[in-house]
Amino acid sequence: MSTAPLTFAVHRNANPMPEAERVEAFRNLGFGTLFSDHMAIIDWHADRGWHSPRITARAPFQIDPAGSVLHYAQEIFEGMKAYRDVNGRIVLFRPDENAKRFNASARRMAMPELPEADFLAAIEQLLAVDAAWIPEAEGASLYLRPFMFASEAFLGVRPSREYIFSVIASPVGPYFKGGAKPISIWVSQNYTRAAQGGTGAAKCGGNYAGSLAAQAEASANGCDQVVFLDAAERNWVEELGGMNIFFVMADGSIVTPPLGTILPGITRKSVITLAQDAGIAIEERPYSFAEWQADAQSGRLTEVFVCGTAAVMASVGTVKSAEGSFQIGNGTGGPVTDRLRNTLIGIQRGAIPDPHGWVRVIG
Numbered sequence: 001m002s003t004a005p006l007t008f009a010v011h012r013n014a015n016p017m018p019e020a021e022r023v024e025a026f027r028n029l030g031f032g033t034l035f036s037d038h039m040a041i042i043d044w045h046a047d048r049g050w051h052s053p054r055i056t057a058r059a060p061f062q063i064d065p066a067g068s069v070l071h072y073a074q075e076i077f078e079g080m081k082a083y084r085d086v087n088g089r090i091v092l093f094r095p096d097e098n099a100k101r102f103n104a105s106a107r108r109m110a111m112p113e114l115p116e117a118d119f120l121a122a123i124e125q126l127l128a129v130d131a132a133w134i135p136e137a138e139g140a141s142l143y144l145r146p147f148m149f150a151s152e153a154f155l156g157v158r159p160s161r162e163y164i165f166s167v168i169a170s171p172v173g174p175y176f177k178g179g180a181k182p183i184s185i186w187v188s189q190n191y192t193r194a195a196q197g198g199t200g201a202a203k204c205g206g207n208y209a210g211s212l213a214a215q216a217e218a219s220a221n222g223c224d225q226v227v228f229l230d231a232a233e234r235n236w237v238e239e240l241g242g243m244n245i246f247f248v249m250a251d252g253s254i255v256t257p258p259l260g261t262i263l264p265g266i267t268r269k270s271v272i273t274l275a276q277d278a279g280i281a282i283e284e285r286p287y288s289f290a291e292w293q294a295d296a297q298s299g300r301l302t303e304v305f306v307c308g309t310a311a312v313m314a315s316v317g318t319v320k321s322a323e324g325s326f327q328i329g330n331g332t333g334g335p336v337t338d339r340l341r342n343t344l345i346g347i348q349r350g351a352i353p354d355p356h357g358w359v360r361v362i363g
């Protein structure tokens with residue numbers, strides 16, 4: 001098996017969406033409903049390793065009914081955004097971190113690792129043919145979804161001997177329909193997301209499947225999102241179904257749950273660095289639901305925000321559980337969240353200096 005970077009064959013879509021139709025669709029972007037004309041694919045076989053890298057027209061896969069992903073859920077993914085910076089250049093935010101995390105997820109799910117250079121090449125090649133799909137409106141971007149699934153037709157229980165890696169792209173508007181309005185979150189006391197030794201730190205579809213009933217419970221209780229407590233004690237705050245969480249105290253310090261069973265968010269990691277740059281005392285430590293309630297009540301806790309690539313950063317205004325509900329501060333967000341969000345978005349958009357070299361210019 002060669003370790004030289006893969007070269008992608010490019011087969012252009014013979015029937016791309018007409019420009020006028022795309023421009024029209026861009027007027028009202030949702031999240032993950034519209035897709036670009038192409039996709040990247042790389043196949044893996046136990047005997048051949050990674051092979052047949054290609055860019056093709058976006059089209060359905062053919063999967064055998066015994067394809068192992070359909071039965072045992074060997075599947076992982078990433079989420080990242082391509083967008084135009086203030087100078088009109090196409091950029092990605094810390095894509096090397098997505099490549100590394102993808103391989104960490106692969107190891108946990110007993111799947112083959114994809115060399116980081118090939119992960120990044122697949123994205124760059126796709127962007128080269130689908131650059132026109134990057135929306136330019138404020139807050140809009142081309143959401144990229146790299147993923148890999150087990151494709152061997154085999155019902156025995158062991159890691160698949162065949163996989164498909166692919167990248168698809170979806171032009172998106174803001175994640176929350178309410179815009180910058182603070183969100184409400186439901187504390188799940190019936191369901192948990194991850195246990196010690198489980199797959200909580202892997203970005204795998206199975207974690208999301210398990211979170212949907214809890215998210216439905218949140219919606220039924222009028223909340224935007226669900227927040228999970230730890231599986232062992234149902235005491236420690238972990239994270240949302242797809243976002244990490246931060247607590248801002250009246251003294252200006254910040255607390256966020258430690259890594260372990262939570263997903264190591266790249267936005268989380270970036271926010272921690274930006275807080276440290278700003279001289280903010282930030283602690284990664286367990287924070288309990290009881291502490292959360294008491295701190296909100298006493299006024300010691302002034303802001304709560306959640307973060308992830310899709311939504312970037314959102315304030316939490318209201319917290320609800322079976323025990324009742326409470327507000328964070330006056331329920332409208334706060335200055336620490338605003339300042340960190342403005343810094344992060346400013347760096348991402350190239351509007352302010354990027355001291356850590358996080359923004360990668362693609363074209």
Ligand SMILES: *Cc1c(COP(=O)(O)O)cnc(C)c1O
Nearest residue numbers: 242243244263265266267308309
């Ligand atoms: C993807 C994800 C996040 C956010 O990670 P980012 O790298 O910041 O996008 C947080 N929690 C879960 C469960 C996730 O899947």
